[in-house]
Amino acid sequence: MPAPRTVLLTGAAGGVGTLMRNLLPAFGYELRLLDVRPIEGDPDAVTADLSDRAALREAVRGVDAIIHLAGISLEAPFEKILKANIEGTYNLYEAAREEGVARIVFASSNHAVGFTPRPQGEDPLIPIDTPRRPDTFYGLSKCFGEDLAQLYWDKHGLETVSVRIGSCFPEPTSVRMLSVWMSPADGARLFHAALSAENVGHTVVYGSSANTRLWWDLSSARALGYEPRDDSEEFAQKLIAEQGELEEGNIAHAYLGGAFVSDPPVWPY
Ligand code: NAI
Ligand code: 15L
Numbered sequence: 001m002p003a004p005r006t007v008l009l010t011g012a013a014g015g016v017g018t019l020m021r022n023l024l025p026a027f028g029y030e031l032r033l034l035d036v037r038p039i040e041g042d043p044d045a046v047t048a049d050l051s052d053r054a055a056l057r058e059a060v061r062g063v064d065a066i067i068h069l070a071g072i073s074l075e076a077p078f079e080k081i082l083k084a085n086i087e088g089t090y091n092l093y094e095a096a097r098e099e100g101v102a103r104i105v106f107a108s109s110n111h112a113v114g115f116t117p118r119p120q121g122e123d124p125l126i127p128i129d130t131p132r133r134p135d136t137f138y139g140l141s142k143c144f145g146e147d148l149a150q151l152y153w154d155k156h157g158l159e160t161v162s163v164r165i166g167s168c169f170p171e172p173t174s175v176r177m178l179s180v181w182m183s184p185a186d187g188a189r190l191f192h193a194a195l196s197a198e199n200v201g202h203t204v205v206y207g208s209s210a211n212t213r214l215w216w217d218l219s220s221a222r223a224l225g226y227e228p229r230d231d232s233e234e235f236a237q238k239l240i241a242e243q244g245e246l247e248e249g250n251i252a253h254a255y256l257g258g259a260f261v262s263d264p265p266v267w268p269y
Contacts, residue, residue, distance in 0.1 A: 004064030011069030023188035050088025085141035111139030114257020135257035161194035
């Protein structure tokens with residue numbers, strides 16, 4: 001695939017979308033923005049819902065690749081997840097297939113494997129092929145997205161990098177996030193690697209910085225050319241002083257997905 005230049009960024013009004021629309025142009029991308037919410041300051045941004053197939057088809061026409069962030073980003077009633085994350089992602093893949101888009105970078109989540117026990121002590125890092133264990137309907141929708149990506153690669157030759165993002169915020173805000181944080185700058189580096197690596201087929205990677213307290217194996221991301229530069233450790237002392245270390249007996253500290261495993265999920269994650 002020739003290096004992509006024009007990229008559709010769905011979910012561009014959201015937290016990660018706002019960070020990425022500021023950071024990705026420095027890598028040489030021309031971004032087309034889409035969200036169900038209007039985006040101030042960009043008169044060309046597409047305001048459309050993922051249920052609007054005609055609008056999606058028009059939005060993807062002529063782009064080289066898509067970064068798909070749009071959808072519900074936390075746990076929600078199944079009916080809402082079904083519409084936005086499951087049917088919405090299907091609608092986007094169909095539009096991409098119909099318009100011949102070569103590659104999608106899909107914002108999957110650590111919550112696709114959220115019920116995986118977190119490594120303790122000398123335990124090995126969690127491999128990328130660990131069995132999926134969603135912790136929520138939200139995580140289940142990310143499992144669907146990853147499977148949809150595999151199907152569209154196998155059947156239609158549409159490539160995807162599924163990025164199981166940890167926590168992408170300007171700073172980690174919990175002790176758990178010291179392990180799963182992806183700095184915005186590393187996020188942009190990873191999305192760039194996912195857009196520009198050759199012959200990715202369907203590749204699944206964890207999305208985080210090179211954190212001292214990392215829980216998972218970043219080698220499939222590094223194989224794309226991703227070289228993380230940040231480490232959450234600079235925030236450790238302050239967060240541990242405020243919140244204490246992760247306790248073994250606390251269910252919200254026992255699994256990769258943090259408090260998403262409890263019913264209902266409770267902050268802090
Ligand atoms: P967010 O909730 O801030 O942004 C999501 C955006 O999608 C919003 O602007 C919203 O208006 C838009 N959207 C929702 N439903 C839509 C629909 N039906 N049609 C069109 N647009 C719609 O979420 P955030 O944090 O920016 O996350 C972006 C993506 O990355 C999400 O898919 C999320 O699941 C995933 N992710 C984020 C993580 C993080 O740490 N922020 C961690 C793991 C995954
Ligand atoms: C996610 O998948 C969410 O979209 C995000 O808001 C965070 O909660 C993140 O996971 C996390 O696990 O911290």
